[in-house]
Amino acid sequence: MxxxxxxxxxxxxxxxxxxxxxxxxxxxxxxxxxxxxxxxxxxxxxxxxxxxxxxxxxxxxxxxxxxxxxxxxxxxxxxxxxxxxxxxxxxxxxxxxxxxxxxxxxxxxxxxxxxxxxxxxxxxxxxxxxxxxxxxxxxxxxxxxxxxxxxxxxxxxxKIVADVGLIGYPNVGKSTLISKISEAKVEIADYPFTTITPNLGVVKLKDNTSFVVADIPGLIEGAHLGKGLGDKFLRHVERCLAIVHIIDISGLEREDPVEDYYAIRKELESFSYVLSQKKELIVANKMDTVEKEELERKLSDFKSRTGKEIFPISAYTGENINIFIERVWDLMKQEKIALQKNLERKLKKFEKPKLKITPVKFEPDSHFRINIVKLGEEVFEVAGESVEKLLARYDINQKDSRLLILDTLEKNGLTKILMESGVKEGDTVYIGDFAFEYIPD
Ligand SMILES: Nc1nc2c(ncn2[C@@H]2O[C@H](COP(=O)(O)OP(=O)(O)OP(=O)(O)O)[C@@H](O)[C@H]2O)c(=O)[nH]1
Ligand SMILES: [Mg+2]
Missing domain, CATH: 2.70.210.12 (GTP1/OBG domain)
Incomplete structure (x- = not known):
């Protein structure tokens, strides 16, 4: 703590x-x-x-x-x-x-x-x-x-929810970068472990879209063994759509960007498979500190030894920052747009069958959990792992299966928790992809 x-x-x-x-x-x-x-x-x-x-x-x-x-x-x-x-x-x-x-x-x-x-x-x-x-x-x-x-x-x-996680050694400029691309007010200093808790920032793009970036405390070799602040903050980027791996190209702190890259990769892999499989944008920060030719040499050395592209930026002067933001957006825009479309579809108003639930004996199975998610004004979703399992087994588009699904949900307290969630008459309730209109008893 x-x-x-x-x-x-x-x-x-x-x-x-x-x-x-x-x-x-x-x-x-x-x-x-x-x-x-x-x-x-x-x-x-x-x-x-x-x-x-x-x-x-x-x-x-x-x-x-x-x-x-x-x-x-x-x-x-x-x-x-x-x-x-x-x-x-x-x-x-x-x-x-x-x-x-x-x-x-x-x-x-x-x-x-x-x-x-x-x-x-x-x-x-x-x-x-x-x-x-x-x-x-x-x-x-x-x-x-x-x-x-x-x-x-x-x-x-x-586990904080962000679209992009910034990771890298201490002092590489993660906090400087988040403060450059978002409104986040964060501490920046030239000593390691300035950031001790995660910061979130919203990056706004032109066409009213935006994404959320998380800046987390720096990692060092052996973080998974508890070195430095350890790797416990990595769980905060485990759910991101992509990570930005920041490397200090100045050569002032550590000499070899390639070694830095692999050292941090090793920590990600030790932390979790999920994290190690994330899409990654590698950036060389502090490009303002090296001469042009030197920079070119370092970048191509990185590419030839790792087989990976590294994109130069300066979080300090802002050089290349706009292109950087576009590249990050490109990494995840497909997923973000798909999520947004799905939500928009669910928020659309159209005729829906009435959600009529026959009261059944309340027999909760202590392993069955109903989650109610408010998707927007007047639109709710019945979700959660138990519900997903039920929907995988029975097809909600078939009439009798639908009754069975509703019975099972009701046995586990569906109406009670819907009401607790603030559902009102006429609201839309999604169970899987099936939309109902809620009518209280
Ligand atoms: N010249 C130069 N300095 C930079 C740049 N980005 C960051 N710095 C400096 O690097 C130092 C560390 O920056 P921070 O943003 O605090 O680094 P951090 O990665 O958040 O560090 P931790 O929170 O300790 O993990 C500060 O003195 C920054 O001013 C850059 O692009 N160019
Ligand atoms: Mg920091």
């Missing part, structure tokens, strides 16, 4: 217990013993995690580590139901991955803003004795107890 940035936290969550069902009998004037009228207990509140853009650290969880949702009220006489316990919503920064500490399973990857996921389900309330009356059992002395809510220990790991 450095400063007020924290990117890992362990918390305990406890969903509410269901209220007990009541045992009670009607009391009326002149009726000696009325029928059973014990009401049901209310359900316990669930624990919901919500992602927000208003936070960028897990620092809130440094001291507050235990979260409890309210219990359901017990049932009462006159068939009065106990109130359900209120759900507890925990806000985390966008980019937080939620793991079950017990088995390290990923419960949710909160990479979108306004994503909701139930991490611990509240216990079901018990039925009151009114529900047990039959022709043979007219004076039922029986009611159910409420069920305990789920409790879990969660590990929260923040």
């Amino acid at each position: 450095i400063g007020d940035f924290l990117d890992e936290a362990i918390i305990k969550v406890q969903a509410g217990k269901g209220g007990d069902g009541a045992i009670s009998f009607r009391r009326e004037k002149y009726v000696e013993k009325g029928g059973p009228d014990g009401g049901d207990g209310g359900d316990g509140g669930s624990i919901i995690i919500k992602s927000t853009l208003n936070k960028n650290t897990l620092i809130d969880f440094k001291y507050k580590k235990i979260f409890k949702a309210a219990n359901g009220e017990n049932g009462k006489n006159k068939k009065r139901f106990g109130k359900s316990g209120k759900n507890l919503i925990i806000e985390v920064p966008v980019g937080t991955c939620v793991y079950d500490q017990e088995n390290n399973a990923l419960i949710a990857d909160m990479k979108h803003p306004e994503q909701y996921v139930v991490v611990a389900v509240g216990g079901k309330g018990g039925r009151g004795n009114a529900k047990f009356a039959t022709s043979t059992l007219q004076v039922p002395q029986i009611a159910e107890k409420g069920i305990k809510g789920e409790s879990k220990t969660l590990k929260l790991v923040l």
Whole structure:
């Protein structure tokens, strides 16, 4: 933990217990013993995690580590139901991955803003004795107890969400570069490890497009063994579409750019396969510090020894910076445009079948997690690994499969979490590629 940035936290969550069902009998004037009228207990509140853009650290969880949702009220006489316990919503920064500490399973990857996921389900309330009356059992002395809510220990790991990650040795000019191409206000200094926590900056392009760049603390040889600040900040660029590998061409700090290149590559490879496979733009920074011929010689030496292009820039004077931005954009524009198109398609208004869910018995499978992602005003998506698996098995375009999918989702609390996410009548709800119009019961 450095400063007020924290990117890992362990918390305990406890969903509410269901209220007990009541045992009670009607009391009326002149009726000696009325029928059973014990009401049901209310359900316990669930624990919901919500992602927000208003936070960028897990620092809130440094001291507050235990979260409890309210219990359901017990049932009462006159068939009065106990109130359900209120759900507890925990806000985390966008980019937080939620793991079950017990088995390290990923419960949710909160990479979108306004994503909701139930991490611990509240216990079901018990039925009151009114529900047990039959022709043979007219004076039922029986009611159910409420069920305990789920409790879990969660590990929260923040992996910031950016399109491009800047990596390289300390002092190569990563922070200088981000401050040149975006509005990011960052510390720059001529000593190593100036940057100790990641910085984000938005690079604006002409036609209203933009991308997000992350500047992370410098790496050194052996970072994966914990040298320097270690490689733990690399997880913040693991989800980027591309990386920019910055090499100091001045020769003032280290002599051989090729050696630098391979040393950092080795750290990326030791960190993860995913990271090592990212598209990469290699740049030679500080071109202003070397004579033209010397620069040409260094660049062609780099190319002949590695087989890779290296593009010269100066983050300091701004030379070649505009071409650099274009090259970065070229690396990822296909993916960015595809993502944008997909979102635009989903935000389009058109006639949709009504989302009618037949209430089914609420039987949550503790491994099944529904994520609700708010894609835009009035458009939501039912997502998450469990949902994807379900959709891979059954085809939502077939009528009966669709019913089965909806049943399974409802068993796991679909309507409850949709409502918690702020869905309103007439809103669009996507399940996979299938769009529905939401109609409450
Ligand atoms: N001449 C010259 N100096 C540069 C250039 N880019 C960065 N510098 C200088 O290099 C030093 C380090 O720059 P930073 O941007 O702090 O480097 P960094 O890669 O973020 O370093 P860490 O945060 O320690 O990993 C500063 O003194 C910068 O002014 C450049 O293009 N030309
Ligand atoms: Mg820096």
